[in-house]
Amino acid sequence: MQQEIVLEVKNLVKNFKGVQAVKSINLNLHKGEVLGLLGPNGSGKTTTLAMLLGILHPTSGSFSWFNNGTQDENRKRIGSLLETPNFYPYLNAYDNLKVVGIIKNVPNLQERINSVLEMVDLKERGKRPFRSYSLGMKQRLAVASALLSNPEVLVLDEPTNGLDPQGIAEMRQLIIDIAKEGKTIILASHILAEVQIICSHIVILREGEMVYNGSMERLLNQEQAFRLSAANMQQLEQALHSIPGISIAERTETDLLVTCNEKIDGSLINKRLAEQGIYLSELHAHQKNLETIFLEKLTK
Missing domain, CATH: 3.30.70.980 (YebC, transcriptional regulation domain)
Known part of the structure; x- marks a missing residue:
């Protein structure tokens, strides 16, 4: 039985002032896969994710989410964490997520907030102000925010960036638990040992060019x-x-x-x-x- 294609990318290119940052990327992401997007700094990882999330416009090429092109409605089915968590420092986790949920028009909001806070192990500390959180807790709250609308796809750009070993281990287990629920995940990370444990498929970029695209098992x-x-x-x-x-x-x-x-x-x-x-x-x-x-x- 053929797996459902969640994302189809064809000849995706991005130029910045004559510099080709992303060079003709082609890939298919199937439902339930955990895709690791790898490459050194400047390889085009974040630029690629920004295009796929509609933040940047491609110079050429195309992509389609859920066999529905680049329609704005696709974003409702995608949760993302691309930058350092940005919440109101004086509000607690519950209230910060309430703001996000109202913006995203999340149904049964209070119930959903309780669910995602429990998922990221912050329910007991949900009443503490965001400014008092450790970096690991802030990252987990950002993942909770990305999960709030119960998206089908989760896009995470360097979710363990700056975390200590305990924080990295907690984030790794969280991503594994989310994947077990059947969600499709795109993960960009520099920590290759974590990627090897978490991801089922890999794309490796070098200077904007894709040098590997396939299963983790085949690569190893x-x-x-x-x-x-x-x-x-x-x-x-x-x-x-x-x-x-x-x-x-x-x-x-x-x-x-x-x-x-x-x-x-x-x-x-x-x-x-x-x-x-x-x-x-x-x-x-x-x-x-x-x-x-x-x-x-x-x-x-």
């Missing part, structure tokens, strides 16, 4: 890798150079990390080396983490 498993060691590491390295389809990715004093194409597995490596009189003392599969793959994508 697109190359086989093994760690090898033998009594004579120099002979091992020389022998590996003679086996087609194998590349040495990393050298240490005790082992070698090799990558290989899909036709080569551990047993074949062991066999080819044994034929050359080299017997391995270590051979085990190695999976690269998202950070390693991300950095490789940026340098290729």
Whole structure:
């Protein structure tokens, strides 16, 4: 059964005074996916999100939410957190959310406020003024505000920015809990370990250009890798150079990390080396983490 497409992007481009900030992005976001939008500063992440949310106009290309183009009514189905939380400092969480809810015309407002505050674990501290909140609490209240109208899609730009380790862990769990409810999420973040845990799909941008678009699973498993060691590491390295389809990715004093194409597995490596009189003392599969793959994508 084919998943419903929530967002379709075709050849999206944004120029600023002759500089191409976003270069022909194409992607489909399906219902229930958690999409990680990755890239270094200046890669076009925030510009892309701003276009998709109607804050910036594309130079060329198009996008469509819910198979409904760029109609203003689409925004009612999208919640977003793009900047530092901006609430009235002297009002408490309940009253700040009441202001937001009136603006958004949220039905059953008081009930919905209670629900989202409980979801972000602020219900017990909801009567405290916003100015007394820690940065993590402020970020969670901003997520509560984005969820207030019960949107189908949640767009979060660097929701863990500036948070301490505890705050990052709390925000990670909150996003995971929201995703479990079936909401579609777009998450832009610099914290790759968090993205690897949270996201089902990944888009990597480099200088405005999309260099990867696909599932997290495919990204992490697109190359086989093994760690090898033998009594004579120099002979091992020389022998590996003679086996087609194998590349040495990393050298240490005790082992070698090799990558290989899909036709080569551990047993074949062991066999080819044994034929050359080299017997391995270590051979085990190695999976690269998202950070390693991300950095490789940026340098290729």
